[in-house]
Amino acid sequence: xxxxxxxxxxxxxxxxxxxxxxxxxxxxxxxxxxxxxxxxxxxxxxxxxxxxxxxx
Numbered sequence: 001x002x003x004x005x006x007x008x009x010x011x012x013x014x015x016x017x018x019x020x021x022x023x024x025x026x027x028x029x030x031x032x033x034x035x036x037x038x039x040x041x042x043x044x045x046x047x048x049x050x051x052x053x054x055x056x
Contacts, residue, residue, distance in 0.1 A: 027046050
């Protein structure tokens with residue numbers, strides 16, 4: 001691992017995300033993984049399902 005990469009990882013490890021930022025990351029992760037398995041999964045579908053979880 002290069003020194004530059006080590007420094008970037010160290011800085012990234014100190015970043016504190018807001019709740020909204022975490023939710024955006026969670027949905028992006030869910031979309032990316034679901035879309036690999038099924039190309040018919042869209043960001044809109046992921047957002048709709050995430051909203052159902054928030055409302056529950």
